[in-house]
Amino acid sequence: xxxxxxxxxxxxxxxxxxxxxxxxxxxxxxxxxxxxxxxxxxxxxxxxxxxxxxxxxxxxxxxxxxxxxxxxxxxxxxxxxxxxxxxxxxxxxxxxxxxxxxxxxxxxxxxxxxxxxxxxxxxxxxxxxxxxxxxxxxxxxxxxxxxxxxxxxxxxxxxxxxxxxxxxxxxxxxxxxxxxxxxxxxxxxxxxxxxxxxxxxxxx
Numbered sequence: 598x599x600x601x602x603x604x605x606x607x608x609x610x611x612x613x614x615x616x617x618x619x620x621x622x623x624x625x626x627x628x629x630x631x632x633x634x635x636x637x638x639x640x641x642x643x644x645x646x647x648x649x650x651x652x653x654x655x656x657x658x659x660x661x662x663x664x665x666x667x668x669x670x671x672x673x674x675x676x677x678x679x680x681x682x683x684x685x686x687x688x689x690x691x692x693x694x695x696x697x698x699x700x701x702x703x704x705x706x707x708x709x710x711x712x713x714x715x716x717x718x719x720x721x722x723x724x725x726x727x728x729x730x731x732x733x734x735x736x737x738x739x740x741x742x743x744x745x746x747x748x749x750x751x752x753x754x755x756x757x758x759x760x761x762x763x764x765x766x767x768x769x770x771x772x773x774x775x776x777x778x779x780x781x782x783x784x785x786x787x788x789x790x791x792x793x794x795x796x797x798x799x800x801x
Contacts, residue, residue, distance in 0.1 A: 625754060625755070626718070626720070626755065627720045627728040627730050627746075627748035627750075627755040628716050628717065628718040628719075628720055628730050629755070630663075630664050630730075630748065630754065630755045630756060630757070631664070631716050631730050631732060631746055631748075631757075632716045632718075633660070633663075633664070634660050634661075634663070634664035635714040635716065635732070637656065637657065637660035638657065638660070638702070638706060638714070639709075639712075639713075639714060640656075641653050641656050641657055641703075641706060642706050642707070642708060642709040642712070643709045644656075645706065645707040645708045645709060646707070646708060650703055650704065650707075650799075650800055650801055651800075653702075653703040653706070653707065654699055654700060654703040654800070657699055657702050657703055657706075658699050661695075661698060661699045661702060662695065662699075663753070663756075664756060664757055665698065665756060665757045665758075666749065666751060666753070666756035666757065666758050667691060667694060667695045667698060668691045669749070669751075669756075669758055670694070670698075670757075670758055670759070670769060670772075671687075671690050671691045671694040671695075672687075673758070673759075673769055673773065674694070674769055674772040674773045674776050675690060675773075675776055675780065675785075675788070676773055676776070676777055676780075678780055678785070682785050686785050686786070686789075689785075689789050690785060690788065690789055690792075693788075693789045693792035693793050693796070694792055696792070696793070696796045697792045697793075697795050697796040697799075700795075700796040700799040700800055701799060703799070703800075704799040704800070704801075710736070710737060711736070711737030712734060712735065712736055712737065713735050714732060714733070714734060714735070715732060715733040715735060715741075716730065716731075716732045717730065717731040717732065720748065723747060726749075726750065727747055727748060727749050727758070728747075728748045728755070729745055729746065729747055729748070729761075730745065730746045730748055731743070731745050731764075732744045732745065732746065742762070742763070743762075743763050743764050744760060744761070744762060745760070745761040745764050746759070746760055746761075747759040747760075747761070776788055779791055
């Protein structure tokens with residue numbers, strides 16, 4: 598079954614309906630980015646116990662950095678205050694947010710219990726040329742969880758800029774509310790410190 602913590606982390610393949618696929622497509626498309634990422638995530642889950650946290654982190658890091666536009670997500674999550682920060686502090690925030698994001702997946706997706714991922718290879722157009730890719734996290738027994746990805750094409754191809762749980766709950770909006778509170782209280786240096794501590798806690 599899918600644990601609650603696994604679902605929450607994602608807001609960091611079998612018999613499939615028409616238009617859906619479990620593996621990566623051959624073309625360069627938004628859905629291909631998701632399928633390729635899911636392939637690595639599933640393989641890591643299957644080896645989760647043997648790999649340990651560091652092994653999972655090392656295996657997931659390249660896939661997360663390829664699938665997610667982490668610099669863009671950091672800028673959006675920080676909000677308007679981003680433009681007033683010095684370049685060095687901006688980079689520190691990107692690094693801290695990236696490490697925290699990868700650590701979240703490495704911590705939560707640590708085992709395999711027959712889950713599978715389904716990806717719709719017919720994305721829905723969104724604003725400004727963005728696309729939404731619909732996916733499902735399907736347990737061996739029980740109801741599937743819908744995870745929709747907002748995709749944007751940049752210099753590194755199609756990458757994720759937000760994740761919607763059950764089609765409506767924006768991961769980035771939740772992060773922005775959390776980050777804004779820390780920024781108001783402790784500034785950028787405080788947010789960097791919080792993200793680094795959270796990543797360390799996830800590592801155990």
